[in-house]
Amino acid sequence: MGEPVLLTYLHEPDQGELGAYSARGGYEGLRRALSMSPEAVTDEVDKSGLRGRGGAGFATGRKWKFIPKDPAVTKYVVVNADEGEPGTFKDRTLLEGDPHRLIEGIVIASYAVGAHLAFIYLRREFYHAREMLERALAQAAAAGMVGRNAAGSGFDLSIVLATGAGAYIAGEETALLESLEGRRAMPRLKPPYYPAVKGLYTQPTVVNNVETLCHVAWILAKGYEWYRQQGPPILISVSGHVARPGVYEVPLGTTIRQVIDRAGGMRGGRQFKACFPGGSSSAILPAAYLDTPMDYDALAKLDVYGSMLGSGALIAMDDTTCMVEVVARTVEFYRDESCGKCTPCREGTMWLGQALHRMLGGQGRVEDLPLLDGIARGMTGTCFCPLGESVPPAIYSTLRFFRHEYEHHAKTGTCDVRVMA
Amino acid sequence: MSERGLSENAKSEIRRLMAQFPQRQSALLGALFVAQNEVGFLTPDALADIAVVMGLPASEVTSVASFYHLLFFRPVGRHVVQVCTNLSCMLNGCGRILDHLRRQLGVEVGETTSDGAFTLKTAECLAACESAPAMLVGTERFGPLTPGMVDEVLSRYRRATRSMT
Numbered sequence: 001m002g003e004p005v006l007l008t009y010l011h012e013p014d015q016g017e018l019g020a021y022s023a024r025g026g027y028e029g030l031r032r033a034l035s036m037s038p039e040a041v042t043d044e045v046d047k048s049g050l051r052g053r054g055g056a057g058f059a060t061g062r063k064w065k066f067i068p069k070d071p072a073v074t075k076y077v078v079v080n081a082d083e084g085e086p087g088t089f090k091d092r093t094l095l096e097g098d099p100h101r102l103i104e105g106i107v108i109a110s111y112a113v114g115a116h117l118a119f120i121y122l123r124r125e126f127y128h129a130r131e132m133l134e135r136a137l138a139q140a141a142a143a144g145m146v147g148r149n150a151a152g153s154g155f156d157l158s159i160v161l162a163t164g165a166g167a168y169i170a171g172e173e174t175a176l177l178e179s180l181e182g183r184r185a186m187p188r189l190k191p192p193y194y195p196a197v198k199g200l201y202t203q204p205t206v207v208n209n210v211e212t213l214c215h216v217a218w219i220l221a222k223g224y225e226w227y228r229q230q231g232p233p234i235l236i237s238v239s240g241h242v243a244r245p246g247v248y249e250v251p252l253g254t255t256i257r258q259v260i261d262r263a264g265g266m267r268g269g270r271q272f273k274a275c276f277p278g279g280s281s282s283a284i285l286p287a288a289y290l291d292t293p294m295d296y297d298a299l300a301k302l303d304v305y306g307s308m309l310g311s312g313a314l315i316a317m318d319d320t321t322c323m324v325e326v327v328a329r330t331v332e333f334y335r336d337e338s339c340g341k342c343t344p345c346r347e348g349t350m351w352l353g354q355a356l357h358r359m360l361g362g363q364g365r366v367e368d369l370p371l372l373d374g375i376a377r378g379m380t381g382t383c384f385c386p387l388g389e390s391v392p393p394a395i396y397s398t399l400r401f402f403r404h405e406y407e408h409h410a411k412t413g414t415c416d417v418r419v420m421a
Numbered sequence: 422m423s424e425r426g427l428s429e430n431a432k433s434e435i436r437r438l439m440a441q442f443p444q445r446q447s448a449l450l451g452a453l454f455v456a457q458n459e460v461g462f463l464t465p466d467a468l469a470d471i472a473v474v475m476g477l478p479a480s481e482v483t484s485v486a487s488f489y490h491l492l493f494f495r496p497v498g499r500h501v502v503q504v505c506t507n508l509s510c511m512l513n514g515c516g517r518i519l520d521h522l523r524r525q526l527g528v529e530v531g532e533t534t535s536d537g538a539f540t541l542k543t544a545e546c547l548a549a550c551e552s553a554p555a556m557l558v559g560t561e562r563f564g565p566l567t568p569g570m571v572d573e574v575l576s577r578y579r580r581a582t583r584s585m586t
Contacts, residue, residue, distance in 0.1 A: 086507045086546040117443070124454075124491050125503075125547055127560035160441050165450045166490030168545060182449030184488040201443055239509035239550035246551045280508055315508055315550075329511055333545055339488075 005218050005233045006211070007249045010097035016132045018139040021100040027145055029221030033108040034153035041112040045216055048224035049232060053090075054080055054171075054209030055279065055311040056386075057296045060216065066196035067113040067204045076205045077110045077118040078180065078195075079213060082164050082171040084123060085279035086333060087313030090235040090247045091210035095122075095129035098214065099136035103159065105213030107150055108220050110157045113206050117158050121170070121180050124163045133161060168337035172385050173207040175339070186339045187385035211235055234312055236294060238263040241270065241318040253293040256285070260316055270318040274401070278310025280330045281390030283397035284323070304400075306393020322417045323402040324409050328356035330394050338387060345388025348379040352391065359406070362413030369406050373399055426466035427474075431459045435474050445475055453486050462493040498533040498540040500578050502526075503557040506543045509550035513565065518554045519543065521568040525575060538582050539575070 014020040021027070033041045046061025067075055079102070083091040095102065102120075110118050122130055137159060140146045148156050162180060164170050170179045174188035177200050192198055199205025208216075219227045231251030236259050239245045243264025250259055256277060266272050274286050277299055283306040285292070292298055299309045317326065335349035352375050355368050376392040383389045399406065408416045427435075434455050438448035452475060456467040463486055472479040486492045504510075504519050519530070526534050526541055533540040547562070549555040555564030556571075563574055 083548045084546060087509055087550055088546075089548040089550050092548045123548070125544070125557060127557075128562065162447070162451065163454075164489070165453065165492050167488065179450065180447060181444065182446035182485065184485055237550060239553060240512045245509070245553065276508070313550075315512070317512060321512065326508065326511075329506075329508060333507060337545065 003230070004249045005227075005230050006094065006098075006101075006214055006235055007247065010093065015097060016099050016136055018100060018136070018143055021098075025221060026100050027104055027151070029217045029219070030104045030107050030145065031151055033111055033220045034151055034155060038112045038114060041108060041220065044224050045112070045219055048215075048219045048227050050212065050215050050219065050227075051296060052209055053211035053215070053234065053312065055085060055281070057309060060208065060212055063196065063208075064109070064113050064206060066194075067206060069114070071114060074117075074201075074203045075113055075115040076200045076203055077106060077113065077115045078177065078200055078205055078207045079106060079118065079120040079210060080171065080173065080176055080207055081120050081122040081126070081129075081210045082176060083126075083210070083311075084168045084171045085281060085311045085313055086330075087239050087276060087279050087315040088237050088311040089239075090237045090312065092123075092126055092129055093247045094210055094214050094235075095126060096132050099129075099132045100140065101214045101217050102133070102210055103136055103140050103146065104217040105208075105215075106159055107146060107157055108216050109206060109208060109213060111150075111153075111155050113204075115206070116156050117160070119180060119200070120159065120161045121176050122161060122163045124165055126163075130161070130163065137161065167339075168333075169339045169385075169387055172387060175385070176207065177205065184339070186341050187387075189384075234294070234309075237311070237313045238316065239313070240275070240316040241267050241321070242316050243267045250294070253295040253298065255291050255293050256314065257290040259294060259314055260290075263316075266316065266318050268318075270320065272316060273319045273321055274317050274323065276313065276315040276394075278308045279313035280315070280333065280394065281306075281308075281386070282310045283307045283393035284326070284401070285397070286401045304393075305396050306390075307397075320417065322415050323398045323405050324356065324359060324415070327394050327398050328353070328360055331356055331391060334387060334391050342382075342384035342388065344379045344382040345384065345391075348375050348383075348388065349391060351375050352395065359409045362409075364406075364410035364413065366407070366410045368410055369399065369403070372406075425460055425464040427456055427459060427470040431455050432470065432474050435471065439475065446477060449475065449477070449482065449485055450489070453482075453492050457492060462496050496533070496537075498538050499582055500538060500559050501540045501542060501557075503542045503544035503547070505545070505547040505549065505553070505555045507546035509546070510554040513553040515554035518556070518566045518568070518571060521571055525572065538579060 009015045042064045050060045051057045167185045169175045170185035175185040179185035195205040195207050283304045296309050331352045335353045338345045340346045376395040380392045435452040438451040439445040460467045472482045552564030554566045
């Protein structure tokens, strides 16, 4: 395991203070970036291999290169700090523990794409993170790191902090932009509304995740070669039935088993049963996949539909877990958070929820298994945005790997898994 | 100021928010929280005042507000208790915590205690899975919760409420 990068100073109680942050090498990445050309900054990020840490995993440098160079065109940088994917809490941890790192990353990204106004769209429930961020923003502005002539470079940047109001769908980038424009957080049609083309206020916009921009600050501070030698690092949010849930920094490609071991293994000496490797939008993997590297390609290439690294949220479940209950809870979440814009998502999550609820209530039928599969198929590739598409993976993977649990529920009206603690 | 509308202070705060954005409607979510924090919930008068201050159709203001979970159209208690019931908290026994809160507060999910101190709600993943089961009381996060810890938190908030009145 490499030395930690993103988490290096997170346990220092004063890391949110500008003085302490600077004394530990903070804002060196920003100074270095502002001494380079914007193209060179983008190239550095490109060469680092950094991929977006919000869930989609798009190459960050490439995303920046989509932004038109014309200085007459107004561009924006928007930070997606609306962390809501179930099982994911690394962005909140970064915001609370190292807020200046994000600010540094925002300035670097804005300089690289030629934006003079950046927005942070922060999840409303992140009250402590907001306090830390507001304080850090005020300190950074007072010290001249943001604002007019940032760090004496001649580059101007204002950062505005906005909050959401409770909507998971606002984490989808085009829905986020709608919300930031003061509307219902409903996704936009792509094309034409690719953020890099027609984003915020229909201007070219870069939307980057919190962790992504923290990586950017480190890459510019230490250089892409050093960064790659560190793994490259990623943050994994480990939760569920592990002994020590928390945010762990590991080299990209660390196996699921190794990450669970880092988190103290399964709690109470119990057996691992299954996990979501990349938040509740990913497929559910049984023990046979424990040695899969937590890497974008390795997880995506598995023979399991919807297997992905996603937001890096590893939710581990032990042998006391009823998979039908887990899937029912997952489906209810997407049902309640569906914006209702498209039929497959709105109706599919509702019908799946009813069938699963009936099964858990002891009224299931054997015909419900093909019914669940059929509804999921009706949603696959047909939903307007990734929210609805996030539902079938959990259905398919559990019907495949834990079919007997559904059958037992359907035939006997009871659960054959040990009752949860 | 109408009976359950906004004060001049609130209106100027909304104008300050509008000035932060290239387009004024971007300040709408912020404006709705200004109103909710002042009045307690989004009254028709408060919504109408926002529409006037921001130069937006009243229907648009209400439509946007109704989309989001944390904007309330009915009165809530002084402290909103939000218990996370998503996967990691479910796997760590949030059902037991929610049952305990129901009993201790004597209300069902969505209801407010008769003294107006607490409203009990469930929440989707609070991004606090390392301390599952978790809850928010007002703006404060707690977890991993035990029934005993829930009791301590509730009595602390009850004491704080009494000393305020």
